[in-house]
Amino acid sequence: xxxxxxxxxxxxxxxxxxxxxxxxxxxxxxxxxxxxxxxxxxxxxxxxxxxxxxxxxxxxxxxxxxxxxxxxxxxxxxxxxxxxxxxxxxxxxxxxxxxxxxxxxxxxxxxxxxxxxxxxxxxxxxxxxxxxxxxxxxxxxxxxxxxxxxxxxxxxxxxxxxxxxxxxxxxxxxxxxxxxxxxxxxxxxxxxxxxxxxxxxxxxxxxxxxxxxxxxxxxxxxxxxxxxxxxxxxxxxxxxxxxxxxxxxxxxxxxxxxxxxxxxxxx
Amino acid sequence: xxxxxxxxxxxxxxxxxxxxxxxxxxxxxxxxxxxxxxxxxxxxxxxxxxxxxxxxxxxxxxxxxxxxxxxxxxxxxxxxxxxxxxxxxxxxxxxxxxxxxxxxxxxxxxxxxxxxxxxxxxxxxxxxxxxxxxxxxxxxxxxxxxxxxxxxxxxxxxxxxxxxxxxxxxxxxxxxxxxxxxxxxxxxxxxxxxxxxxxxxxxxxxxxxxxxxxxxxxxxxxxxxxxxxxxxxxxxxxxxxxxxxxxxxxxxxxxxxxxxxxxxxxx
DNA sequence: GCTTGACTCTCCCGTTACTGGAGGCCTTAA
DNA sequence: TTAAGGCCTCCAGTAACGGGAGAGTCAAGC
Numbered sequence: 001x002x003x004x005x006x007x008x009x010x011x012x013x014x015x016x017x018x019x020x021x022x023x024x025x026x027x028x029x030x031x032x033x034x035x036x037x038x039x040x041x042x043x044x045x046x047x048x049x050x051x052x053x054x055x056x057x058x059x060x061x062x063x064x065x066x067x068x069x070x071x072x073x074x075x076x077x078x079x080x081x082x083x084x085x086x087x088x089x090x091x092x093x094x095x096x097x098x099x100x101x102x103x104x105x106x107x108x109x110x111x112x113x114x115x116x117x118x119x120x121x122x123x124x125x126x127x128x129x130x131x132x133x134x135x136x137x138x139x140x141x142x143x144x145x146x147x148x149x150x151x152x153x154x155x156x157x158x159x160x161x162x163x164x165x166x167x168x169x170x171x172x173x174x175x176x177x178x179x180x181x182x183x184x185x186x187x188x189x190x191x192x193x194x195x196x197x198x199x200x201x202x203x204x205x206x207x208x209x210x211x212x213x214x215x216x217x218x219x220x221x222x223x224x225x226x227x228x229x230x231x232x233x234x235x236x237x238x239x240x241x242x243x244x245x246x247x248x249x250x251x252x253x254x255x256x257x258x259x260x261x262x263x264x265x266x267x
Numbered sequence: 268x269x270x271x272x273x274x275x276x277x278x279x280x281x282x283x284x285x286x287x288x289x290x291x292x293x294x295x296x297x298x299x300x301x302x303x304x305x306x307x308x309x310x311x312x313x314x315x316x317x318x319x320x321x322x323x324x325x326x327x328x329x330x331x332x333x334x335x336x337x338x339x340x341x342x343x344x345x346x347x348x349x350x351x352x353x354x355x356x357x358x359x360x361x362x363x364x365x366x367x368x369x370x371x372x373x374x375x376x377x378x379x380x381x382x383x384x385x386x387x388x389x390x391x392x393x394x395x396x397x398x399x400x401x402x403x404x405x406x407x408x409x410x411x412x413x414x415x416x417x418x419x420x421x422x423x424x425x426x427x428x429x430x431x432x433x434x435x436x437x438x439x440x441x442x443x444x445x446x447x448x449x450x451x452x453x454x455x456x457x458x459x460x461x462x463x464x465x466x467x468x469x470x471x472x473x474x475x476x477x478x479x480x481x482x483x484x485x486x487x488x489x490x491x492x493x494x495x496x497x498x499x500x501x502x503x504x505x506x507x508x509x510x511x512x513x514x515x516x517x518x519x520x521x522x523x524x525x526x527x528x529x530x531x532x533x534x
Numbered sequence: 535g536c537t538t539g540a541c542t543c544t545c546c547c548g549t550t551a552c553t554g555g556a557g558g559c560c561t562t563a564a
Numbered sequence: 565t566t567a568a569g570g571c572c573t574c575c576a577g578t579a580a581c582g583g584g585a586g587a588g589t590c591a592a593g594c
Binding site: 003004005015019036037038039 | 540541542543544
């Protein structure tokens with residue numbers, strides 16, 4: 001006969017758990033001292049406890065384990081096992097989806113962090129061509145949120161990068177700016193009324209700006225200053241890539257927004 | 268402004284859940300009517316609710332979501348994401364292990380079921396050679412449980428089939444039977460004092476017996492009757508395979524025990 | 535026989551993320 | 565005026581335990 005503490009050591013189940021299993025009728029002691037209330041177990045309980053541990057490791061709920069122990073594996077064990085397996089697999093599927101989303105979130109964050117290292121440094125980069133879904137309009141910049149919303153809904157999981165704006169104007173326009181909202185895509189996908197095309201790659205001058213959007217002007221000044229010094233010929237449209245801004249999950253603090261300005265140059 | 272029911276429809280969160288989130292400080296309504304206690308939400312709450320749903324889909328606990336919402340993704344988001352990812356992956360690992368064990372359990376059960384279809388039918392089969400760990404002794408059959416226990420502990424996860432006994436005696440011995448307890452192995456594995464070898468394959472006469480072990484005599488009678496009629500020469504040792512017996516998880520009912528008798532014959 | 539320390543008991547609460555129900559108030563339409 | 569539906573609070577329950585309080589029990593040593 002084992003005391004509850006002894007059984008606990010033998011089975012790796014805590015004393016609390018054993019008491020709980022007693023209460024639940026899963027593992028009823030061989031003998032309970034009516035005076036002291038002490039529980040005493042024997043060999044067969046050791047065995048049963050091991051079975052319970054095993055079934056728990058298969059993620060069976062205690063209620064099922066109770067039934068399984070009662071029927072001693074007679075009923076349609078196979079059905080029960082299959083049901084349990086599909087439940088486990090279902091849960092795995094769900095978790096894998098979460099892990100995948102987390103992975104993507106993490107890599108986006110990592111990318112933002114690496115980009116943040118170059119804040120305010122004018123750089124020359126080689127851009128790869130990139131497939132985008134885009135909507136071009138004339139109007140106010142403040143409407144671009146709606147456009148990105150439409151693009152987001154239209155392409156969903158096909159989206160493969162940060163949103164960007166293309167500016168076709170040569171000088172600043174307040175109310176009738178000519179711009180195009182773009183979302184990079186992983187794969188070609190139809191969407192009603194939204195153009196899908198490839199933005200060309202090439203050599204560009206780039207600068208990562210940290211801060212609210214109303215201070216982007218200074219960043220542009222730097223970029224154009226740099227190009228002027230080197231007599232680079234800027235190509236239209238210029239691009240603004242929203243590396244980290246509001247609306248990708250968190251609003252965040254405008255002081256930490258990251259925006260990359262890219263201006264392709266003639267070779 | 269939305270009522271709680273409207274927000275519920277817009278976010279797919281139940282009214283109960285929204286109230287709960289209010290109570291928890293996760294999603295506090297914009298305005299609570301002091302007379303009626305009615306909760307009213309606005310656009311920003313719609314957005315926040317979506318973020319919560321998203322973070323829940325990443326399996327974040329509410330407490331973390333609360334902090335994330337408070338800090339608005341400022342703190343070291345990356346660390347939090349990575350921690351969460353490793354937690355999710357850990358859980359996936361655990362579940363996969365369970366799924367694997369379930370799979371094995373299921374295929375064992377399936378095999379037992381297919382074998383059960385041939386109960387009491389004498390058959391001729393071609394046996395594959397099989398790698399086993401084995402202990403040969405002279406003594407009582409009732410000791411074989413201990414031997415299987417030793418084999419089980421010695422080989423653990425390397426075990427790849429049902430336990431079996433080889434009988435070397437030509438007639439029945441009570442106290443000094445010459446027999447060998449075997450466990451099929453997936454791979455060669457050393458174990459102190461336990462022989463690992465390959466049992467030969469070949470043509471055999473087989474019969475699946477359902478019922479307690481003390482009725483195995485009838486099954487043997489059938490097998491040997493069959494061989495006698497056809498003038499087959501039995502080879503020693505004969506084999507008893509415990510397809511379904513006590514001790515593989517459930518004790519089960521002896522009336523449903525399945526044991527296969529295999530006697531190799533000279534070609 | 536007494537004390538001490540380890541062991542055990544019961545009872546209750548807390549965890550997580552909700553769901554369900556009772557009983558009652560508010561609003562609106564028929 | 566009544567009915568329906570929406571909303572409120574409060575309480576309880578879920579799964580599988582863990583923590584802790586306060587009290588009783590067991591075995592050993594003095």
